[in-house]
Amino acid sequence: MTTSTSEPAELIRAEAKALGFDLCRFTDIDEAWPAAARLERFVAEGRHGEMEWLAETLPRRRHPRAMWQDARSAIVLGLNYGPDRDPLAILGEPAKGAISVYAQGDDYHELMKARVKALARWLQARFGGELKVFVDTAPLLEKPLAERAGLGWQGKHTNLVSREFGSWLFLGSILTSLELPPDPPEPEACGSCRACLDVCPTAAFPAPFQLDARRCISYLTIELKGPIPREFRAALGNRIFGCDDCLAVCPWNKFARAAREQKLHARETLRAPALAELSRLDEAAFRALFAKSPVKRTGRDRFVRNVLYAIGNAGEPALATEALRLLDDPSPVVRGAAVWALSRLLAAAEFERLRTERLPLERDESVRDEWVTPPPLVPAEAGTQAEAAG
Incomplete structure (x- = not known):
């Protein structure tokens, strides 16, 4: 018909x-x-x-x-x-994880x-x-x-x-197969605005209307299976699943409103979860927490990898305890991220002691690479705090 x-x-x-x-x-x-x-x-x-x-x-x-x-x-x-609140506000709370609005x-x-x-x-x-x-x-x-x-x-x-x-x-x-009367298309109305391009933390837009997924935080935290390239890790901040920056700054959002579908509203447990708690998730706890969430498809190991990068970016030496524990994780991608986090949180002498102790025991090449790559410079006060915490 x-x-x-x-x-x-x-x-x-x-x-x-x-x-x-x-x-x-x-x-x-x-x-x-x-x-x-x-x-x-x-x-x-x-x-x-x-x-x-x-x-x-x-x-x-x-x-x-x-x-x-x-x-x-x-x-x-x-x-x-x-969303019913500013999705970028969480970026100002570095000890908590930022999960993209669509996955909350x-x-x-x-x-x-x-x-x-x-x-x-x-x-x-x-x-x-x-x-x-x-x-x-x-x-x-x-x-x-x-x-x-x-x-x-x-x-x-x-x-x-x-x-x-x-x-x-x-x-x-x-x-x-029905022939329905077509509606008119919506003409592009971005004008000269560059807000979404300029806010991107990793410069993932080589030109307007073009995306290089290899630089996109959503791709890096969700699709990429191995270690995230070092050049992007600091730019992740506390984004542990996806990135809303380019969406959230769009001026057309002034006409947006909160979803009327209650199931799409953020669960309180996912609005601003503590990185320390997320780093302790084993497979069963991960599946339980994200049972109805898109996050579950990424898997526990990649998710905890992201959490560890965020811990390394948090600038809170007390979180080094969580990364230290995960040096013994069965997953190489988790162990490697833990090494990077510690290189950001510990004083140089303490990190060197760990490297001397751990490197001979590590068999995975990607994790060994994390140990032998020179760690980033750690501010003197951070190192002092780390030594005091230890």
């Missing part, structure tokens, strides 16, 4: 709103897909880092019809996850998927046709699709910006 009247579109929008979505718009998928060329350049230049799945799925990302030849329209859905509540993949599937079932029962559902887990370029449908535009930070919700939208999509 096909239709080109506007009535089904309004009924679909009403049903999407009833299911809790904040935006629902439509686009056809007949035209060329310039987003594919941008992605191909991104991969060709190696800016995807270790995300090999991006390179492997390039052919399927070239156009929505590469995912499904019979698709005629796309229904693009937006769910607001705006329940896993949006599960929440969105259930609702998108519910809308898809309703759609098929009401209007027929064939369809496929997507929520950030398949090779469909959802941000360009959302831009074409008019939910917003891809800002200079490459994320979607909405006039209504700023930079705080989760996206879901339905490709359908």
Whole structure:
């Protein structure tokens, strides 16, 4: 069954709103897909880092019809996850960990998927046709699709910006064989603003509207499996999972509002968790704390690695005790991060004593490399405090 009247579109929008979505718009998928060329350049230049799945799925990302030849329209859905407080305030509390806003509540993949599937079932029962559902887990370029449908535009930070919700939208999509009247696209409205580019701690934007994921803190703390390159560690600060800086400074956030979906609100345990407590998580405790959070997919070892870098950046010698304990952790990536943290917190003489004691016993090359690389300079007062604490 096909239709080109506007009535089904309004009924679909009403049903999407009833299911809790904040935006629902439509686009056809007949035209060329310039987003594919941008992605191909991104991969060709190696800016995807270790995300090999991006390179492997390039052919399927070239156009929505590469995912499904019979698709005629796309229904693009937006769910607001705006925070109820300044997400950058936590950066001023170095002994606490900063977790990206999207990961402080329940896993949006599960929440969105259930609702998108519910809308898809309703759609098929009401209007027929064939369809496929997507929520950030398949090779469909959802941000360009959302831009074409008019939910917003891809800002200079490459994320979607909405006039209504700023930079705080989760996206879901339905490709359908129905022919729905397309909504007009949203023109780019960043103007001369550079706020998102200039705030980036690691200079991850080589130019406006371009991202080098290899420098992005979200990539480094979530996707990168091994040690984070030394050149970026100090810039991490206390960011232990993702980074909200470029999103949070967007001027369009002045129109944003806190998410109405309670499950997306931050859990109190994840708003400002103490680094010392997080460093003590074993596998079972990690899984329990992040049972419903996107953080769980990173795994305990990588997460504790991030916590240790933050401990090294905290400038509090009392935290050296936590890093010392993790020198015996089974995971090399944790042990290596512990070495780096101690090189930042201990006086030079104390760190040298540890190196002499530990280096002959270490068999992992990446950890040995941490021991033999000259430690950063530690302010004299920090060393004095460390010796006193010891």
